[in-house]
Amino acid sequence: MYQLILNALHKPNVRKSSVGKHLTIPVKKYDPEVFRMIIQFIHCGYATIDDVTVTGLLCCADQFELREMKQACWKYIDTRLECGSAESILRASRSYRQHRVYEEIVDEVSD
Numbered sequence: 499m500y501q502l503i504l505n506a507l508h509k510p511n512v513r514k515s516s517v518g519k520h521l522t523i524p525v526k527k528y529d530p531e532v533f534r535m536i537i538q539f540i541h542c543g544y545a546t547i548d549d550v551t552v553t554g555l556l557c558c559a560d561q562f563e564l565r566e567m568k569q570a571c572w573k574y575i576d577t578r579l580e581c582g583s584a585e586s587i588l589r590a591s592r593s594y595r596q597h598r599v600y601e602e603i604v605d606e607v608s609d
Contacts (some may be wrong), residue, residue, distance in 0.1 A: 527561075529554050529593070539567055547574045549583060553591035553603055560599045583607075604608060 525533050532554030539545040545567070547555060552571050559567035578587060584607045594600045 527597070528558050532558060536562070536564070536567070539564065547571060549586040550590045552578075552587060553594045553600065556603065557594050557597035557599045560597070572606075574601065576599065579607060 503568055528536075529551075533552050534543040535555060536558045536572070546556065554572050555567060556571035556575075558564075559571060568570060575587060578584075588607055589591060590602060
C-alpha cells in the first residue's frame, strides 16, 4: 500500500488539489467498492465478503500482502463451493482475469 502512494508521489501527472495538501491516486485495477473495502479492512480490521467482491478482495490482498484477508477470502470461497456457488463466484471473477490469483481461483472452483 505504501509503495502505491510513493509511486504516485513521484509521477509528474498526479493530480493535486489547489490547496496542495491532497493527493489523488488512480487505482484502476480494482472495482472502487473492492478498494474501499480493502481500505476499511486495513483501517478497521474487517470487511464484508460476498460472491461479487471475493475475487477482487483476494487479488488486492495478494498484491498488497494482506495475509489475513487472503485467508478469509479463501475460507469464504471454500465455504461457498460446499454450497454449490461456483458459478456465482466465477461470474463475478471475470473482470479480474489479468491478476495472477484469478487462475488459482478458477482452478479451485473447477476442481
